[in-house]
Amino acid sequence: MTSAAASRIKVGIVGGTGYTGVELLRLLSQHPYVDLTAITSRKEDGMPVSAMFPNLRGRVNISFQTPEKAALEQCDVVFFATPHGVAMNQAQHLLEHKVRIIDLAADFRLQDTQVFERWYKMPHACPSVLADSVYGLVELNRQKIADAQVIGNPGCYPTTVLLGLAPLLENGRKLVDTSNIIADCKSGVSGAGRKAEVSTLFSEASDNFKAYGVAGHRHHPEISEQLQRIAGAPVGLVFVPHLVPMIRGMFSTIYARILPEARDTDFQALFEQRYANEEFVDVMPAGSLPETRSVRASNHLRIAVHRPEGDDQLVILVAQDNLVKGASGQAVQNMNLMFGFPESAGLTHVAVLP
Incomplete structure (x- = not known):
């Protein structure tokens, strides 16, 4: 765990081509303690992120890579902005490399695997990891989140x-x-x-x-x-x-x-x-x-x-x-707690009007 708020961390995103993915990129690109080092997409392998999301031109200078090329194991934390079922199949491998995980899908939200399987129509791939995961609603679980290795980011x-x-x-x-x-x-x-x-x-x-x-x-x-x-x-x-x-x-x-x-x-x-x-x-x-x-x-x-x-x-x-407090902003709020950063780091944007 990062001991000083001034320390920088390496961040990876799995599946960064959706709306929660681009929100994560927008927020993390302005975060004072984050280095974006990897973002994955099989279909867009080699495409600059800014070519897909022009609002990030001049802010995000990395390209999409396949998961095999992305060296996610070298990150301090990996966000999963993927469909349900992806994070739980990669979690154990990343945890073995001391990488912390924040999943924006449902893989680590429900502790009852039978309920998960009923609603998401798939078996849970890592129930032991699930048992140690923390539900990432900061205002309810702040202390547990700070010590967590795996976060199930709440639904919107x-x-x-x-x-x-x-x-x-x-x-x-x-x-x-x-x-x-x-x-x-x-x-x-x-x-x-x-x-x-x-x-x-x-x-x-x-x-x-x-x-x-x-x-x-x-x-x-x-x-x-x-x-x-x-x-x-x-x-x-x-x-x-x-x-x-x-x-x-x-x-x-x-x-x-x-x-x-x-x-x-x-x-x-x-x-x-x-x-x-x-x-x-x-x-x-x-x-x-x-x-x-x-x-x-x-x-x-x-x-x-x-x-x-x-x-x-x-x-x-x-x-x-x-997309923000209901997804990606909340995920960054969780990350801030996990690494000892000010909770509001990278999240002080004023709402847009009109």
């Missing part, structure tokens, strides 16, 4: 739901009815990844709004597993994701019924106190309405707490950029 939807509910469930609190919590979540099209798919074609996604995964979504068991850890007991959750006609951004509206004995709770104060020292979680003033554009291209997540008409229904609004 789970980040909003877990941070939106954690203050209500931590420390054995009995504030809301945990048998029936509803998370109504919306994401921009980039959440589907950089691939050819009819549902994300411009003429299909533009000027349109729809729910999907209502019968079951892969992020549901991830959210449920983590909520149970937070609450210390199973939590009943209805999770419905939606696709909205924008490129990036995520907005979750969470509904929870306040228990009779908790009616006098100051929920605004509860959230403000919980996240008072969290640089990337902004609890907005009472009555606020966060917008996705207020976090666009930044690592910030904004929360507003509402209690309509002073009734027993609590409404929590959460906005984030699905």
Whole structure:
């Protein structure tokens, strides 16, 4: 582990041609303690990164390589911005070379291998590595992340739901009815990844709004597993994701019924106190309405707490950029902790408006 924040580390990226990959490149290219040394792609072997992503011209001067050429074993940390199933097949080899791993897919998110196999339709290749991995939601697992060798970077939807509910469930609190919590979540099209798919074609996604995964979504068991850890007991959750006609951004509206004995709770104060020292979680003033554009291209997540008409229904609004705090920014935040860097290093970008 790097002992001084001034030390530089060598960083590799496996599968850097997707949206999370280019976000990692954007963030890491401006990181004060990082040397980008390798990025892999079989199809684009030999192509300069800036030829695929012109926004990185003059910032990233390396080329894509096949995994065999990339010398990932010489890196201090390797990010996997790959489809599910890739990281777990390469993890053991890299760990033997003392390389730390941050996986942006689902290989190390779910500790229950049977649940993983049910939702991802593949056997888990390294359950022993999985058992020692850490779920990389910094605001919940900061100390464990700092000591981890393998990080399962959280999914984008789970980040909003877990941070939106954690203050209500931590420390054995009995504030809301945990048998029936509803998370109504919306994401921009980039959440589907950089691939050819009819549902994300411009003429299909533009000027349109729809729910999907209502019968079951892969992020549901991830959210449920983590909520149970937070609450210390199973939590009943209805999770419905939606696709909205924008490129990036995520907005979750969470509904929870306040228990009779908790009616006098100051929920605004509860959230403000919980996240008072969290640089990337902004609890907005009472009555606020966060917008996705207020976090666009930044690592910030904004929360507003509402209690309509002073009734027993609590409404929590959460906005984030699905590619930054929901993916690559969170991964860099994890890396900073793992190597003793300031947690905000490389992540201080202000949101883009308009």
